[in-house]
Amino acid sequence: METARIRLSLEQNEIPFSEDLPEKLNIYLSLLNDWNSRMDLTAVTEDEETVDKHFIDSLTVLRTGLIRDGMQLIDVGTGAGFPGMVLALACPEIRVTLLDAQQKRLSFLKAVAEAAGAANVxxxxxxxxxxxxxxxxxxxxxxxxxxxxxxxxxxxxxLLPYVKLEGCALCWKGPALKEETEAGRKAAHLLGGRLEMPFKSTVYGRDWDHMILPIRKVQHTSGQYPRKAGTPKNKPLGL
Ligand SMILES: C[S@@+](CC[C@H](N)C(=O)[O-])C[C@H]1O[C@@H](n2cnc3c(N)ncnc32)[C@H](O)[C@@H]1O
Structure with a gap:
């Protein structure tokens, strides 16, 4: 893909960006296409859709001012690096930890960090x-x-056990957010979090109903959480 096409997309979406970001994202895109032909990293295979669905959707949070220089961010279940790797490339002044249970995804992310020069990951x-x-x-x-x-x-x-007091969890969500909100509110309360107003992750020219929900950390998380691996999913809180 032409780097200019990525630049145009960033401009159309009113994402603040540095001069070198379009080229870095293009390197990321090439590696994603290359590795995806050998391992299952993303179902999206068309470049323009990858740019919108993965890169721009990760970056819409920069319109909110919630992410500031010097911050520490962790992306839990980062997969092929969304949103964390994209934010690391866009914001070299934040420190980004990318966590995933699958080693092969981290091998891919190591290659991206080296090729695109993400020293903050x-x-x-x-x-x-x-x-x-x-x-x-x-x-x-x-x-x-x-x-x-x-x-x-x-x-x-x-997420909430990783967050400092006054920090926040940011949950990228689709249309299911509405029906998940009530149980989420109760679970957040048990873990020391308070739901804030979600904002739209609008992408230019796309009719996607994506939201980003901030959950503010208002109390320390009790030592009993998180429960042992598998339990949060099998016996979810807040039901
Ligand atoms: C559907 S993918 C989404 C990846 C990426 N966040 C995105 O938006 O494209 C879910 C990812 O979460 C990871 N994951 C799921 N449950 C996890 C857990 N309990 N701990 C760590 N990683 C987890 C999976 O290995 C997978 O890479």
Whole structure:
């Protein structure tokens, strides 16, 4: 794909970006296409859709001012790097930890970080529930983000243990957000979080109903959470 096409998309979507970002995203796109032919990283195979659905959808959060220089962000269940790797490339002044349970996805992300020059990225191979028990990760992040990982109540248990007091979890959600909100609100309360107003992750020319929901960390998370790996999904909180 032409780097100019990525630049145009960033402009159309009113994403603030540095001069070198379109080229870095193009390197990422080439690697994604290359690795995707050998392993299952994304179902999207058309370049323009990849740019909109993965890159721009990850970056719409930059319209909100919630992400600021110097922050520490963790992306839980990052997969092929959405939203965390894209944010790391767009914001070299934040530190980004990319966590996933699947090693092959982290191997891909290591290749992207090297090729696109993302020196601000740390890779962690772990289940979300296990990572949050490590001293160096628990309640250490300004932002814990996730997209397409779990229903909201389960996501609260994956994300909030990583978030510092006054920081927030950011949940990228589709149309299911409405029906997940009530159980999510109860789960967040148990974990020290409070739901804030969601905002639209609008993408130019696309009729997608995507939202980003911030959950503010208002109290420390009790030591009983997260429960052992698998339990948050099998016995979700807030029901
Ligand atoms: C559907 S993919 C979404 C990937 C990416 N966030 C995106 O939006 O394209 C879900 C990812 O979450 C990871 N995942 C699911 N449950 C997890 C858990 N409990 N701990 C760590 N990673 C998890 C999977 O390995 C997978 O890479």
């Amino acid at each position: 740390t890779l962690v191979h772990a289940r979300a529930e296990d990572g949050a028990r490590k001293d160096e990760l628990r309640e250490k992040f300004d932002i814990a983000a996730a997209r397409a990982v779990a229903p909201l109540n389960v996501l609260c248990e994956y």
